Amino acid sequence: MDLFLRLLKFAARYRTGIIFSIVLVFVTTGLGMVPPYMTRLLVDSQLSNYHSLTAAQQLTVRDELWGLVLAVCAGLLGVRVALAIVGYVRSMIMVVIGNRVVFDIRQQLYRHLQRLSMRYFETRSTGRIMTRILYDVQAVQQTLTGNLVDIVTNITTILFVFVLVFTINWRLAFLAVMVLPLYVLNFLLWQPVIRHASREAREQFSAVSGQLNDAISGIRVIKAFTRERSESRRFVHEIREIIEFNVLAGRARTWLGVISTFLTGLASILVIYVGGREILYANRMTYGELIQFNAYLTMLYQPIIALVTINEQIQTAMTAIERIFELFDTSPEIQERRNAIILRKCEGRVEFDHVGFSYDPSEDVLEDVTFSAEPGTVTALVGRSGSGKSTLVNLIPRFYDPTRGRLLLDGMDLRDLQLTSLRKQIGMVMQESFLFAGTLRDNIKYGRPNAADAEVVQAAIAANAHDFITEFPDGYETRVGERGTRLSGGQRQRISIARAILRNPRILILDEATSALDSESEAAIQEALEYLMQGRTTFTIAHRLSTVMNADEIIVLDYGRVVERGTHAELATAG
Numbered sequence: 001m002d003l004f005l006r007l008l009k010f011a012a013r014y015r016t017g018i019i020f021s022i023v024l025v026f027v028t029t030g031l032g033m034v035p036p037y038m039t040r041l042l043v044d045s046q047l048s049n050y051h052s053l054t055a056a057q058q059l060t061v062r063d064e065l066w067g068l069v070l071a072v073c074a075g076l077l078g079v080r081v082a083l084a085i086v087g088y089v090r091s092m093i094m095v096v097i098g099n100r101v102v103f104d105i106r107q108q109l110y111r112h113l114q115r116l117s118m119r120y121f122e123t124r125s126t127g128r129i130m131t132r133i134l135y136d137v138q139a140v141q142q143t144l145t146g147n148l149v150d151i152v153t154n155i156t157t158i159l160f161v162f163v164l165v166f167t168i169n170w171r172l173a174f175l176a177v178m179v180l181p182l183y184v185l186n187f188l189l190w191q192p193v194i195r196h197a198s199r200e201a202r203e204q205f206s207a208v209s210g211q212l213n214d215a216i217s218g219i220r221v222i223k224a225f226t227r228e229r230s231e232s233r234r235f236v237h238e239i240r241e242i243i244e245f246n247v248l249a250g251r252a253r254t255w256l257g258v259i260s261t262f263l264t265g266l267a268s269i270l271v272i273y274v275g276g277r278e279i280l281y282a283n284r285m286t287y288g289e290l291i292q293f294n295a296y297l298t299m300l301y302q303p304i305i306a307l308v309t310i311n312e313q314i315q316t317a318m319t320a321i322e323r324i325f326e327l328f329d330t331s332p333e334i335q336e337r338r339n340a341i342i343l344r345k346c347e348g349r350v351e352f353d354h355v356g357f358s359y360d361p362s363e364d365v366l367e368d369v370t371f372s373a374e375p376g377t378v379t380a381l382v383g384r385s386g387s388g389k390s391t392l393v394n395l396i397p398r399f400y401d402p403t404r405g406r407l408l409l410d411g412m413d414l415r416d417l418q419l420t421s422l423r424k425q426i427g428m429v430m431q432e433s434f435l436f437a438g439t440l441r442d443n444i445k446y447g448r449p450n451a452a453d454a455e456v457v458q459a460a461i462a463a464n465a466h467d468f469i470t471e472f473p474d475g476y477e478t479r480v481g482e483r484g485t486r487l488s489g490g491q492r493q494r495i496s497i498a499r500a501i502l503r504n505p506r507i508l509i510l511d512e513a514t515s516a517l518d519s520e521s522e523a524a525i526q527e528a529l530e531y532l533m534q535g536r537t538t539f540t541i542a543h544r545l546s547t548v549m550n551a552d553e554i555i556v557l558d559y560g561r562v563v564e565r566g567t568h569a570e571l572a573t574a575g
Contacts, residue, residue, distance in 0.1 A: 382556050
């Protein structure tokens with residue numbers, strides 16, 4: 001219930017439309033009560049025994065009865081037209097509101113996702129995250145667009161019918177009400193099964209989405225290692241588990257529906273039996289009243305069955321809603337302090353002050369790291385894989401915060417700075433350059449969307465990318481494909497460098513920027529990097545000492561500790 005109330009808060013800004021829609025619900029419910037009453041008028045009139053009248057009597061009442069028939073037909077037609085118009089208006093209002101609420105949820109969810117820390121993305125599959133934003137939110141739309149109004153409609157119908165059946169014959173009404181506890185018991189029996197199976201099916205669906213995402217992204221590796229059959233078997237196994245849970249939920253829904261239908265039929269039989277006695281022996285009802293009562297009885301139980309069905313849908317949706325709010329309730333590890341300092345000017349002095357860090361409390365990745373990088377200098381981080389180099393540079397843009405010690409920029413603790421203003425001062429060129437599925441121009445401008453075209457070209461020239469860009473028929477408007485698949489590794493890297501040049505950061509982070517390239521690409525990129533590094537505080541990561549000969553200082557890391565430091569000449573002399 002708490003989750004449902006939280007969901008309704010998203011709809012609060014559209015309360016006017018929702019209230020109007022609820023008013024229309026009362027109108028449609030009231031109109032729906034009219035046809036059984038009109039049927040009663042016909043049955044209880046002389047029309048029902050017209051042929052038992054004498055010819056003279058028939059002649060006397062024929063025109064009157066025909067007028068009644070025409071009036072009832074006109075009334076029923078008017079009711080149907082009104083129901084159609086009001087129903088259309090009500091449905092369209094809720095469709096618009098439902099889509100707007102879903103838009104609001106997706107927008108806020110995506111913004112919240114962007115604020116979450118790197119650890120969140122590193123510990124969860126892409127497929128699971130995508131499922132929450134796309135499919136789980138879509139389930140919310142059905143709840144708001146259909147279920148919410150249907151709940152109000154059915155409850156209103158039940159209340160209207162209760163009043164009317166007790167007005168017609170309170171004895172029959174009590175008999176009808178006696179069946180209701182069996183409905184409730186039936187619901188309580190199957191509801192937990194449906195909810196559990198629906199939750200498990202959705203969780204499994206998230207896992208399948210993640211596997212599918214991995215399979216598509218890694219299709220080259222799958223084919224290279226001839227793992228197609230193995231991946232297919234794994235996929236089929238996951239799909240079968242989804243089917244098993246869906247079948248379990250379907251079986252429970254079927255039993256719920258079958259028993260509910262049986263109870264409806266049982267109630268109708270009892271009403272006809274007792275109602276017949278009321279007419280024939282007690283003379284407390286007319287034939288028309290019995291028909292009207294039975295029609296209302298159907299209208300009483302249909303909403304109850306509908307509410308049971310709606311509950312099933314809501315139980316399925318609740319799983320999605322739980323997961324949506326689980327994401328909303330995930331707090332970013334990297335928090336910006338109140339009254340954080342906006343970094344308007346940056347000299348670029350970076351200082352690690354007894355910094356320690358651990359992903360897991362039981363194991364330190366960095367331990368008591370202390371050194372400083374002066375503005376405009378190049379600091380190289382060297383060490384074997386797993387020594388903590390990438391973790392160290394990830395602390396600079398505050399992808400993570402140190403678990404011990406401080407990291408200072410121009411003498412200010414990074415945790416005191418506004419996050420956006422800090423990251424605007426930092427440029428990163430990674431080993432695997434990520435490009436978005438847009439144009440070359442869009443990717444270069446990603447860090448500065450308002451940059452002029454001339455600045456884009458200048459950055460590309462400085463990154464040794466302009467020549468190969470102009471060789472494409474569409475030039476800078478060439479679409480690079482998903483993750484830049486239409487470009488070679490060297491071309492992607494040069495676009496990444498152009499992106500960093502255009503951003504014009506004071507601090508530069510190079511993470512194995514040339515390690516996976518051929519010699520020709522490496523030479524072109526090394527030239528571009530040297531241009532990029534001029535006048536900037538640079539941190540460059542390498543495995544080999546020989547690749548960082550010109551660094552102002554080399555920091556050698558091993559098991560998260562600084563074991564050596566100095567220039568290349570000093571370290572070479574020390575052996």
